[in-house]
Amino acid sequence: MTSGELPKSIEETQGLLDSAGYVADRSLATVLHLALRMGRPLFLEGEAGVGKTEIAKVLAASLDRPLVRLQCYEGLDISTAVYEWNYAAQMIEIRLAEAEGNVSREALANSVFSQRFLIRRPVLQALETSSAGAPIFLIDELDRSDEAFEAFLLEVLADNQVTIPELGTIKAGEPPITIITTNRTREIHDALKRRCLYHWLDYPTAERELEIVARKVPGAAEQLAQEVVAFVQHLRNNEDLFKQPGVAETLDWATALTELNEVALDPEMVTDTLGTLLKYQEDIDRIKGSRAHEIVESLRQDLFAQGQSPQTGPLSR
Template identity: 75%
Template sequence: MSVRPLPQSIDETLQLLNGAGYVADRSLATVLFLSLKMGRPLFLEGEAGVGKTEIAKVLSQTLDRRLIRLQCYEGLDVASAVYEWNYTAQMIEIRLAEAAGDSDRRMLAEDVFSERFLIKRPVLQALEPDLNGPPIFLIDELDRADEAFEAFLLEVLSDNQVTIPEIGTIRAPEPPVVVVTTNRTREIHDALKRRCLYHWVDYPDAERELRIVNERVPGVRERLAREVVGFVQRLRREDLFKKPGVAETLDWASALTELDMVALDPEAISDTLGVLLKYQDDIGRIEGSRSKQLLDEARAELAAAE
């Protein structure tokens, strides 16, 4: 089985992303190309919902590589992220050895702490060879994990290896393609960032967001798509607890399309704000006269641009 080659230029990287429906700008394509070319992890930072995780999924799809996702959370430990031993199987093996009269404890210890009793979690899976080429290893929302786990990742990102006390050091024959994302709920230590190429994934401008909506929402009406994007662009300027990301824009456009809307109106906005905004305080601040005002401003801006 042949391994699908990596893109050989920035333009090829841009085509690879766009071909999979990910509307990217050239700066993102550049840092992604360099990450693939140099074999360095890609560190993506930005607000939730701007498309950071999707980049790893697109790479997996377009390069035909296995996607291994490590979803980070508070309290994430080595047993959940790297490996643990199959204690039940080990105990059965010990009981069988005792029943058979096998008294060589050293040999028994080596046997029960061998790889066949090892349960591999995402980090170990990412270091394994694959016929399709090194996998795409997504370390998602690293800022949710504790600093102690972040420090542990340094060995993985620096040397593409992990150390298991009972077995030794396991090193990847070829480094995985690593994508690290963070929503910046806390700062990530410089030691980890230095091992990566960095890119801030921002909210798209209106032109690019319109392209994304047209690409990802089949059947959306042209006027509706333009008004949805114009409204969301205005909405992001408001003082909100959580501004809507691209994911929310797509959800809203899809919901309005399902309702057979051809254009926005104040009633439709009021009825569907819960698709776009996720906090009641934000909804209360926008619904009613303020949403109509934002719609009028968006329409005026669209008319001026025509």
């Protein structure tokens, strides 16, 4: 597979992700392969921190294509997301034309509403094809935007074009590779989902998360990596938390503990560093102290029974 070329099989797609350090299961590789081959947007839904945004970044790096990112938020409008006119430059053009006094009103209107005064925002940038090919267009956290903007995207996703009243329709020469992510804080309308291929990206299994930690935090001690993953998996599956930690938080925590020269989990250090793993004080209060001690003791015994971690004896702190 040459640089910039789309993968021709599921195995090549999985290999493409793997070469960039993204550990994906076959179901994700399959739907991504289909999205690439069919030229359809990929709609990724899942909890925050499971690696949805990272897929677009990996594709841009692996395929050597530009990444155009539209970060959604409440109040996002066309002038921020699609285009706006350079009003200051237009006013200067008008003043100069008035000073010359020999330009008709119609000619002046055509002049100021031309491509050279158009400021391209992410949506328009995504419709431009460079020498490297169509860009990777990341529409990140669509659920944070308003329904009105979501409705506007229908034309973009269906026809790969944008209509500008003063200029007409601008259509992509080559459709961008579009990745849409949502954390499901609200439902996205069916009309938009029908234009996409869909995939729910869940938290990884313990085995896959351990592989991710090994790749992303290669300096982490083997026992520390095993115990960090086991601790995080326990929190997700057994603790009633306001916000479960994602893979990004697992990597942050493993990195922090490695920076502190830890080679295994220590309950006292767990309590001291919970702020890198959990992002709500209520969750930290629930886990710190004696509860952290209990979890570390339990998971260490489980790992020892499975032959995955050396037994270090009862924890005294």
